[in-house]
Amino acid sequence: MQFNSLNSAAWNTSRDTGALTYMPYQDVQAYAGLYDSQKIVNDQALEIFHRQTLAMTPVFMEEDFSKLPPSKIEGMLHESAATLIALDTLRQIVQQLDARYVKPCKNPEFALNFPQSNHRPHLFSEGHPCLPL
Numbered sequence: 375m376q377f378n379s380l381n382s383a384a385w386n387t388s389r390d391t392g393a394l395t396y397m398p399y400q401d402v403q404a405y406a407g408l409y410d411s412q413k414i415v416n417d418q419a420l421e422i423f424h425r426q427t428l429a430m431t432p433v434f435m436e437e438d439f440s441k442l443p444p445s446k447i448e449g450m451l452h453e454s455a456a457t458l459i460a461l462d463t464l465r466q467i468v469q470q471l472d473a474r475y476v477k478p479c480k481n482p483e484f485a486l487n488f489p490q491s492n493h494r495p496h497l498f499s500e501g502h503p504c505l506p507l
Contacts, residue, residue: 385409411471422460429453
């Protein structure tokens with residue numbers, strides 16, 4: 375399984391070392407909100423993965439799947455349905471977060487000026503000019 379997301383190491387390091395004091399407050403707030411939202415997405419995705427793994431446990435406990443009692447099959451179906459609901463909710467959250475990532479990319483002035491900007495270092499974006507502000 376591979377899961378890519380916004381890495382918070384640069385943000386945490388910058389926050390912990392006081393480097394954020396060199397950025398405008400509004401920019402710091404925007405980045406903080408973005409990283410908080412990304413953490414929610416990451417945590418939810420891992421929880422869904424874990425939940426579905428547990429839901430399938432009865433399959434690995436019984437050598438012959440056809441011998442599973444109806445209650446176990448019903449439990450797996452119930453947990454799988456709950457996982458699908460959680461996935462749909464996560465999809466909606468990710469779509470909203472994606473819009474926050476994409477919005478600055480639609481502003482050519484922001485994208486073109488970002489690398490030269492003195493108050494928006496690449497420190498937090500890891501070189502990506504289209505993070506929301």
